[in-house]
Amino acid sequence: MDCQECKQNPATVHFTQVINGEKTEVRVCQQCAKEKGYVPQDDDVYSLHHLLSGLFNPKTAVHHPSPQTEEDLKCHHCGMTYQQFTKIGKFGCASCYETFSDHLNPLFRKVHSGNTVHEGRAPKRRGSDVYSRKKLRDLKVKLQEAIADEAFEHAAEIRDEIKLVEQELHHDEERDDT
Amino acid sequence: MSSEQFMNEAISPWLKENGPDSDIVMSTRIRLARNFEQSPFPLIADEETLEGVLYFMEKEFSHRSYLQYKDLEFVRMSELNSLEKQVLVEKHLISPHLADKSRYGAALISQNEQVSIMVNEEDHIRAQLYFPGFQLEEALDQAFQIDDWLEEKINYAFNEDRGYLTCCPTNVGTGLRASVMMHLPALALTRKINRMIPAINQLGLVVRGIYGEGSEALGNIFQISNQVTLGRAEEDIIEDLKGVVEKLIEHERYARRLIMEQSGIELEDRVFRSYGILQHSRIIESKETAKCLSDVQLGIDLGFITNISKSILNELVVLTQPAFLQQYAKKTLTPNERDIFRASLIRERFSLEEKEED
Numbered sequence: 001m002d003c004q005e006c007k008q009n010p011a012t013v014h015f016t017q018v019i020n021g022e023k024t025e026v027r028v029c030q031q032c033a034k035e036k037g038y039v040p041q042d043d044d045v046y047s048l049h050h051l052l053s054g055l056f057n058p059k060t061a062v063h064h065p066s067p068q069t070e071e072d073l074k075c076h077h078c079g080m081t082y083q084q085f086t087k088i089g090k091f092g093c094a095s096c097y098e099t100f101s102d103h104l105n106p107l108f109r110k111v112h113s114g115n116t117v118h119e120g121r122a123p124k125r126r127g128s129d130v131y132s133r134k135k136l137r138d139l140k141v142k143l144q145e146a147i148a149d150e151a152f153e154h155a156a157e158i159r160d161e162i163k164l165v166e167q168e169l170h171h172d173e174e175r176d177d178t
Numbered sequence: 179m180s181s182e183q184f185m186n187e188a189i190s191p192w193l194k195e196n197g198p199d200s201d202i203v204m205s206t207r208i209r210l211a212r213n214f215e216q217s218p219f220p221l222i223a224d225e226e227t228l229e230g231v232l233y234f235m236e237k238e239f240s241h242r243s244y245l246q247y248k249d250l251e252f253v254r255m256s257e258l259n260s261l262e263k264q265v266l267v268e269k270h271l272i273s274p275h276l277a278d279k280s281r282y283g284a285a286l287i288s289q290n291e292q293v294s295i296m297v298n299e300e301d302h303i304r305a306q307l308y309f310p311g312f313q314l315e316e317a318l319d320q321a322f323q324i325d326d327w328l329e330e331k332i333n334y335a336f337n338e339d340r341g342y343l344t345c346c347p348t349n350v351g352t353g354l355r356a357s358v359m360m361h362l363p364a365l366a367l368t369r370k371i372n373r374m375i376p377a378i379n380q381l382g383l384v385v386r387g388i389y390g391e392g393s394e395a396l397g398n399i400f401q402i403s404n405q406v407t408l409g410r411a412e413e414d415i416i417e418d419l420k421g422v423v424e425k426l427i428e429h430e431r432y433a434r435r436l437i438m439e440q441s442g443i444e445l446e447d448r449v450f451r452s453y454g455i456l457q458h459s460r461i462i463e464s465k466e467t468a469k470c471l472s473d474v475q476l477g478i479d480l481g482f483i484t485n486i487s488k489s490i491l492n493e494l495v496v497l498t499q500p501a502f503l504q505q506y507a508k509k510t511l512t513p514n515e516r517d518i519f520r521a522s523l524i525r526e527r528f529s530l531e532e533k534e535e536d
Contacts, residue, residue, distance in 0.1 A: 077218070078218040078219075078222055079222075080222065088221075089346070089347065090219070090221055090300075090345050090346050090347075091219060091343070091344075091345055091346075091347070092218055092219060092221065092222045093217070093218040093219055093222075093335075094213060094215055094216075094335035094337070094343045097337055097340055097343050097350075098337070104340075104347075107347055108347065108350070108408055111347055111348050111406075111408075112351065112406045112407065112408035112409055113382050113406050113409075114409075115351075115406065115408045115409020115410065116339075116408070116409065117339050117340075117408075117409060118337075118338070118339060118340055118341030118342075118350075118351045118352075118408060118409065119341075119351075119352075119409050119410055119411045119414075120341065120351065120352045120354075120410070120411035120412045120413075121322070121325075121341075121342075121352065121411075121412060122336065122338070122341075123329055123333075123334045123336050124326065124329065133338070134338070
């Protein structure tokens, strides 16, 4: 049977409509059913946002820290509220990361295979010491590894490098003070 | 208008070179998401902010050159019609999001089309870099250099714990999306790819079709990319992806060998039937085109067909997309007219190859 709306495609959606007590049979194709609003438009239902925002629905969270504070959370820089954030699943500005900081770890864990802290590159210019501090942290990890492997010569090299970076950092601080 | 140069040729200059493993890996892409520290993200920023970002990027980077990426052309989305934007999408020079959804969007595109820095996409800056074939490390190294170059002028939004801050939580940390475009006809033919995709997903990598999220794997072209951006250093992300792609290459080569041994004549038949369709059809849909092109490319890679240039798949996949066809025809075409025009364009392209052979 053909669709009663477009009369082209086969009718695959069949149902009975009751308006003011009057029953009518509706037989339409998928396309027309969507256009007429008989079935939901499926466009964005499974978009990444929806899935994401579903991840931090406070109602489904096992423990919810006083909902009052969450609702009050609002980014001072861009004005985005925590509620808006959970709805659209996107940040409004860099400051949102600070503002919502206490609530982000569960989300990040889900999206990034359990990770919550950055590894990798850092800006050179601005970070002045962000970059050096990062380097320092990495070097210290390497030092521990070298010691664990009993590669003492290598460890000594790393220790010297650490000293250099520390001096640089210290130097920067002094310069900032003056 | 100066962005015209990007519209005329289907194949980007850098794609004409054959990269490593180019019989299977078509291209490698690195994308870095970055934002200005002080400005709200494009999602909620007001017009003034977005215009400010545009103005700044144009002033600082338009017509500048860096490394081999010469003379960046600043292309404003507002100056393009929807067909022109679609052409840039089909060439992967901009994202569908920049074309359709961004306000005050623009892209800085290098002359060789290898670098495209999108402005006011979901993030203020999305820098992407392409390499032919399989060259993840090289691409990452160059992307880092471009990142440093941009950073000389821009204060990036960054935080020590969370890394580079992005609009979407799925990009935070490194802001890195590395992807490799692969032609996997033998794995698709033997349906092995269906069993491999879930395993690849478990490693934190995603498999998609040629035009990104939600798109179908037209012409047996698959895009493999990282999902995780937080808590893994860039080099480690690349290393994981590289490992999986190497395995896929190995499996694809093995599957090709197996098919050749077990049903060589059937495969040869399939290749030449598709070749025949492309050479002679008068009406052809994009799906059939993609299927036939995949067969012919496989035929070239296996040595059945010798008189056609190796980059035919790369070129015709873009050339036969709806927007590019219409750009080429210089008018809008109905779907049926498109199928006819597509067929004649392909015939023309193949007869050109054969003439060169003579």
